Amino acid sequence: MKEERIKLGLNQAEAAEKCGFSREMWGKWERGENRPSSEKLFSFSKIGIDIDYVMHGRRGETAAMPSESLSAEEKELLALFRQLGSGSRKELADYAAFKLVVEKKAQTALGKVSNG
Numbered sequence: 001m002k003e004e005r006i007k008l009g010l011n012q013a014e015a016a017e018k019c020g021f022s023r024e025m026w027g028k029w030e031r032g033e034n035r036p037s038s039e040k041l042f043s044f045s046k047i048g049i050d051i052d053y054v055m056h057g058r059r060g061e062t063a064a065m066p067s068e069s070l071s072a073e074e075k076e077l078l079a080l081f082r083q084l085g086s087g088s089r090k091e092l093a094d095y096a097a098f099k100l101v102v103e104k105k106a107q108t109a110l111g112k113v114s115n116g
Contacts, residue, residue, distance in 0.1 A: 002030045004049040019043040042079045046072075051079050 004016045016026035020043060028034045036044070041051045053059050080106070081089060 001044075001054045004044075004054060005030075008048055010047075013091050015047065018047045038080055038083055039082075042076045045075050045079055055083065064097070 005012065008015070010018070012026045012030070013023040016023045019026075019040070021040070025034070029036050041055070044054065045051050052060060081092065084092065
């Protein structure tokens with residue numbers, strides 16, 4: 001977390017303020033005394049911190065993407081998704097694919113009714 005903050009050219013107080021936290025809390029996170037919740041991690045992503053790197057030590061895909069390319073909702077979903085285990089990720093991906101099929105079928109059915 002410290003490395004990401006420094007990469008952005010911020011001190012602890014500045015980073016904490018931008019995310020809406022106290023400098024003391026930020027310091028505890030950097031020292032590993034506490035772990036931020038997923039909601040707090042989402043606020044980190046808003047200022048350009050690579051959450052995947054903070055949590056897992058690997059650079060995430062969002063680090064290479066301009067933050068403007070993802071909506072706030074997409075960033076939140078991605079942050080939560082990355083915290084899941086691989087089994088849960090697969091379940092979520094399967095459910096999303098299922099919902100897409102259902103929505104497409106519903107749209108097709110509506111098109112047939114309005115055109116018919």
